[in-house]
Amino acid sequence: MSxxxxxxxxxxxxxxxxxxxxxxxxxxxxxxxNKESGKTQFSDKEKLKIKNLLIPLFPDITIEDIFFKQKYAKVKSAKNGIKAKIKVVYRRPNQRTRLRKNNKTQAKARRVVLLGI
Structure with missing residues (x-):
């Protein structure tokens, strides 16, 4: 989703x-x-206001969830046939994203977060 x-x-x-x-x-x-269509970017103050408007609907939502692209992929472990859904997260290089392993399922993407089986 764009x-x-x-x-x-x-x-x-x-x-x-x-x-x-x-x-x-x-x-x-x-x-x-212009901002919604991607021609210009939202300012930090505007991003914070939008996040605060969404808090009643999504209590745990973050600015990253709203404004940064996220790609989803499905992987399948060859050993045990377990399917897992992962979310590839693009962030600034100084931010660290952890990879949680579930039943030794590994992803080849640089930064992934395991969403669940």
Whole structure:
């Protein structure tokens, strides 16, 4: 799912139009449209406001969950046939992401977080 589709989805979950969410962020409808469509980026203050609007729906949501791309992949352990779903997380190089192993399932991606079996 692209970042633009994620933002549109979150906005729809909040039941807001682009104009109404733009007003909550203190920007015009056109500015919000440009940000949602990926033409310009949200400022840090705007990201924090959006996160705070989503807290009632998703208590554990983070700014990374909302604004950074995440790719999903499925892997299968050859030894025991266990399938696992992993989430490849792209973050800044100075942030560390741990790989939790489940029944010796290994991923070849640099940074992954095991979501579950």
């Amino acid at each position: 970042k633009e589709n994620k933002m549109r989805g979150y906005r729809n979950m909040l039941g807001l139009t682009q104009e109404k969410l733009g007003k909550k962020l203190g920007i015009s409808k056109q500015s919000y449209y």
